[in-house]
Amino acid sequence: MNAPLDKNIEHSFHTAPHFPIYMDYSATAPIDPRVADIIIAVDEPIDATQCGGKENCHGADAASGSRCMTHELWATLNAKMVDFLDSVTLQDLVDQQRQKEQKEQNVVVMHRPATVGQH
Numbered sequence: 001m002n003a004p005l006d007k008n009i010e011h012s013f014h015t016a017p018h019f020p021i022y023m024d025y026s027a028t029a030p031i032d033p034r035v036a037d038i039i040i041a042v043d044e045p046i047d048a049t050q051c052g053g054k055e056n057c058h059g060a061d062a063a064s065g066s067r068c069m070t071h072e073l074w075a076t077l078n079a080k081m082v083d084f085l086d087s088v089t090l091q092d093l094v095d096q097q098r099q100k101e102q103k104e105q106n107v108v109v110m111h112r113p114a115t116v117g118q119h
Helices: 003-015 035-041 071-087 090-105
Strands: none
Touching: 035 071, 035 090
16 A cells, blocks of 8 residues: 555544544454445545535536436435445455455366367
């Protein structure tokens, strides 16, 4: 990781009120952060709207802009994405990758032996 990303994560762990507290060093249980927590910690937006939730999709600034017809659709998609990312843990991603690698290792490629007269 580069230094700015490390600084953002460290800052978010210690100061962000919306970020769950995973920094209990006295805990004996392993830490299993959610993907949504990680995205929020590095200040990455989860937003499918063009206006960034400002509801000014049809204008250059908030004062003159108006909300687009599909704003609620995209806002609902945002909520569904956050719900989904909040249901996936870092361990889930690691386990999925390991399963994928295991399946790839177990693939057996078989070739039919050539018989006389067939091409």
